Amino acid sequence: MSNNTIDLRGKKPSPEGEGWVRGNHNKGKNLFKYPHPSFLPKGEGVCVLNSTTNEMGGISQEFAVFMDTAKMKALFQQELPDCLSGNWKLTDCQIQHPRYKTYLNPKSRNKSFLALAYHLEGINEQTQAADNRILYVKAYLGERSQAEYLKVCADPSQQGAVLHIEKLGMIGWFFPGDPALPWLSKVLDKEFIRNYFADFLLLQYDLPFIAIREIALSIINYRPEIRCTYRYDIERLAGATQTLYGKTFADGSGAEIHRRIVDLYQHMENRRENFVMPWLLGYDYILHTLWMDGLDGIPLLDIVNEQNADRLMARLARHLVDFHSVTIDGLETISAEEQLAEIEKKCTKLQNVFPGLSKRIKTVLVNLSEQKSDTPLGSLRLIHGDFHIQQLLLLDDNRIALFDFDELAIADPLVDVANFSADLYTLNLGKCFTEKLIKQLFTAYKASSDNDINAAHFAWHLRVQLLTRAYRAYIQQKPNLEYLVEQFLVTAEVGYVDGYVEKERSK
Secondary structure (H helix, E strand, O other): OOOOEEEOOOOOOOOOOOOOOOOOOOOOOOOOOOOOOOOOOOOOOOOOOOOOOOOOOOOOHHHHHHHOHHHHHHHHHHHOHHHHOOOEEEEEEEEEEEEEEOOOOHHHHHHOEEEEEEEEEEEEOOOOOEOOEEEEEEEEOOOHHHHHHHHHHOOHHHOOOEEEEHHHOEEEEEOOOOOOOOOHHHHOOHHHHHHHHHHHHHHHHOOOOOOEEEEEEEEEEEEOOOEEEEEEEEEEOOOOEEEEEEEEEOOOHHHHHHHHHHHHHHHHOOOOOOOEOOOEEEEEOOOOEEEEEOOOEEEHHHHOOOOOHHHHHHHHHHHHHHHHOOOOOOOOEOOHHHHHHHHHHHHHHHHHHOHHHHHHHHHHHHHHHHHHHHOOOOOOEEEOOOOOHHHEEEEOOOOEEEOOOOOOEEEOOHHHHHHHHHHHOOOOOOHHHHHHHHHHHHHHHHHHOOOOOOHHHHHHHHHHHHHHHHHHHHHOOOOOHHHHHHHHHHHHHOOOHHHHHHHHHOO
8 A cells, every 4th residue: 555545445444343343463573561540631312203215114205215226426526526537436325324314393303304425435536546435425415415515514623624515505525634633634644744753652662763754544444423443554664564554533431431541450460260461552631632552363243153152252251251240430320121112112113114114123122121020130341342253353262352442331231242242243144153152152251250140131131232223224224124134133032042041031
């Protein structure tokens, strides 16, 4: 990859998490030592309400065209400035992270909007080189796009960065432009980063100047107006390559995440069964950016198979039990009652959008409510909050590294086990192998934990997570949406754990 290259061609971001483990390889001697506590002195969700039901899974007809990638590719070719000038020919259009908000009150209907990111692939007509870009779009009803455009332009940092296509009722930003992340373009400018590494980052460790031959940048996950995760591969003149990860936030939440990770380091140091964590390099309060070192290993998803699944799930369970035993102050507590109330709200929206599934969804919710009263609540402990297989890396010493600590909370530890298990159903691993992994992980976790754990309790959490996946598919407007929602519902209705639960109850 040549100097000053930004790679947007890699795997698309994982909808379930940041995917920090992808390409997470450091070779040779580490540039950095023990994580510095801080760079500088201290100084998600859109509510989706009921909408007009149609073939777009709840998206009203006015916005339906924005979910049609073929039509949008043709419209962009006709309307985008670089396309009109003949410099850019689009070859593909994909959608990421749609967020839809509408209102039941007719007086507020004009406030409805659809926000989504288009991954546009194309060719530079002058050089015939690939020219791929991300365009973040917010679409409005009526003439509201003009008012929103003028509002954005009132911010000096946005002038010249925002695009308005009035006939489509949309405003947009080409990445790294973002209305909530004005500092993103700076941390993704490689000349700025070259000096930042040499003049600031290395000084934190009292290390001598290191000559940099080349810097390559890859975007790992971009959530418009929320955060961006990216990887820098830094090639030194000596030949070794160092990998660093940055996560830039739209708000100050990165500072709190930094504090939590520092606490995790202190609690998990020298523990035999703990997850390995990437070195925390620090948090930059000015750039709202968390910096972490890379690790050398293989994504667990790429290596797990029928032959090694039992061994890997047993190790994973021991690591997870150890992680759950850590104590961190200042975290949100999530009770089973709160989880049930939240999934009931989400399922109400699914029932409105998919009336043909409404009775079945209600039956599962009634069952969950009844089961909760019969299920002992186990001790509330630290949970990862976004625990799934794409957050895990197998290292050379057979230990497992864990990434992404944005969602730490205090809750029943089975939330993590169930979240991991439900996510496996999204990965096309095959029903038999998926259920084998789930059973192996739960069995090993139960054997290693000192908590009062039973299969009925686990089944309750698993069903909640499966319904959450159904709702997430709706939020993200996945292809074949109603079929996908129904498949998650079927699994929640008659999941593999039913027979296992009966055995447990009959003891």
